[in-house]
Amino acid sequence: MTKQFASAGDLAEKKISFTEIGRDLWAFTAEGDPNTGVIIGDDAVMIVDAQATPRLANKVIEKIRTVTDKPIKYVVLTHYHAVRVLGASAYGASEIFMSEKARSMVVERGQEDWDSEFGRFPRLFQGHESIPGLTWPTMTFNDRLTVHMGKRRIDLMFLGRAHTAGDIVAYVPDENVMFTGDIVEYHSACYCGDGHFSDWPMTLEEIRAFDLDAIAPGRGDALVGSGMVNDAIDSTADFVMSTYRPIARVAQGGGSLKEAWDACRAACDPKFADYAIYEHCLPFNVARAYDEALGIDTPRIWTAERDKAMWEALQG
Template structure:
């Protein structure tokens, strides 16, 4: 039997949580759906990740208003994916920050990604009629920048390629807390369809070098305490490497994409099949791993048509 495409069959509303992970620092999580971070400074608030629609963004804003009435002055988008950025208009007119590379990816593939993700995640795009268009940053950076929310310092950095080429992380040094976007996940599959397998583990080690006390990951529960942080980083690295290794072996001997799929399932199913969005991610992950193993450094653009053709070939 053919599996329902991506997450099209998952229409169950998720239970949200708003967890304090440091003084004035919060993670908005939703049972494996995309997370959002909140940083409260002396004078204003920074949001990390906008959510997919204004409707979902307002759920975040409602949580913020339970703990502070300070204005939202900054919105940091760790990468370009539609489920992360298209809710931006709900936050008013904050300064919107992306890396230079992430902005370039909006220009290059943002429209295609929007249509692709709309069909992959119909539940997340309920209320999509409110989305005014692609989300563009008002400020970009190359390697790092610093924002002061009053006296509170926030460092926004590119520590390497991983989930995308333009990933950013947000570090709050006074509390040793990091917001990692989808570079780190917790009990959720990594989406690697636009990723860089060869760089991902090194980028994780760059995050670990900060020795974070807590992390708000891209998906899954907030990571509070260094032991939980360490386990999540190790699990993420294991997921990425366990996906790539068997696919690379098949590609090296000239095997087919379907053979790579079978090899990846044999290695990953026993360890990760209960992770959130595992079945959704796996075909995209194998397709990207197969390309990278054959020397294709820049991920090919996903379109709604390419999504369906690949899904039928692998999950059919």
Template sequence: MEASKTMAKQFASQGDLEPKAITFVALADGVYAYTAEGDPNSGVIVGDDSVMVVDAQATPTMAQALIERVREVTDKPIRHLVLTHYHAVRVLGASAYSAEHIIASRGTYELIAERGQQDYDSELGRFPRLFQDADSIPGLTWPSLVFDGGLSVWLGKRRVEIMHLGRGHTKGDTLVWLPAEKVLFSGDLVEYGATPYTGDAYLRDWPHTLARLRELGAEQLVPGRGAALTSRSGCEQAIAGTQAFLTDLFEGVRKARQSGKTLKAVYDEVYCALQPKYGHWVIFDHCLPFNVSRAYDESGEHPEPQIWTAERDRAMWQALESG
């Protein structure tokens, strides 16, 4: 029997083909959230003489839809593009912007060098809807400006802080913070109503990074997925919800593994424990096999995330989701 016929669930997000409604919301004067019902978010910051975009979208064709929204509010050139982390669905649309500066953390640069092509091949198979016109992608996205702890960018009088506070969703997670407006673009360090993906994560570190993020005191927050949060309490709800999920996931996997259970047995147990609380979140069924696999690795002999390839994706999915 073919592998696809033995799977209890359709692989990853291959069954999610319905288009999502895009929202372009003003959070402050010249600051916008670009969201789409749980698809990867982007941000737009308009300065005195130029524009910064936060996260590029998956393909140049998809980036054009964001550029059209930018052109509804300003004709200033897009000079800065920030990559909050490296995953193909976030970065491979970069060429559409013709930005002078593509900014990324050193950890993100290292991930591109180490596993950029494998990640592209993997995510293309997982998210067919999110790679509209994949042939428009000219190749991997490489940053032109790489930083370590952080840097300040002035868009005229508007100050933008770009910072790496620690490992979490990946080893290179980057925040974009507007201190005057108290608006934070978190990338996938924070999700809202969407399941955190932890396949490339550092689950022991992530809660500590969230604690540092919380100290910024954001009053508005654009998560990696989900609607923008426009109140201090909403920001805290998103941060706390992300942290609760991570704790429940890792502790559940760690304890089950310590009892001597196999990866498949751990997955079945943790899925049943998490589904009642988090199963309504976007991409829950997509993420859980990857998430449990990474938590199982990190609680054992693999402190560093293993590289996901299209072949490893399928083998893992069949092992955990087969009937």
């Protein structure tokens, strides 16, 4: 390899923000690192996405304890990626929710994803020795599950494939707020290495149809107000399709992965080069878009070995 992945050199600590986006609804954000949502009900707390390690999860717990002493009873995992799920044990929750499809992906590729992400992004795995193993849900569902926390209702929903095949959102009707996981990003690149480019824009439109007052996205600042919400949905859709279209033209024309990389950079660098984790995501996005354009519907499993082989091909 001529150089390492961009993420391997990203070692600077990020500034943490803890923003109330609705009554007793909070977004834990950190300058493009994975976000965590916090929903406070009448008698308990629900976490949306757990962080990569128990050590990082404890930073979320510290913020929670500045606003409530209610017990953390529920963890919702919007998808299966290691940086979202492996910190779940820190919360001591009695229930862990995930879509049935996401659970099947843990079975199929959870360990490989852990190994791959650990190699790509070492800073996000601070305290990795405290991870007890793969995170498994206690309850799964296919399309919709409603959780009642006293008078507060939370609707967990599968709205369509996007960042992965098993993405879910958490919607809080009484405040018209949604926690979207990585379906929506804000001034952060979308990681599309396990994505479904053709479906993603339609899933974004399903979210837009809620006419939300606020969103806690997967990465980037909390989105408060319809202006920020719609801007983020628009920019996420633009990122996804600006990535896919030039790559698809190259792939379907018989071009190489390296040619697809060059075409993607020409289209995306002018618009997105300053987005968080852009360089980290780019090679994985190119590889997945190339596959999808050639009719490979199910993303191939990423392993540390495949990461390296792909990167070497792109380095020419």
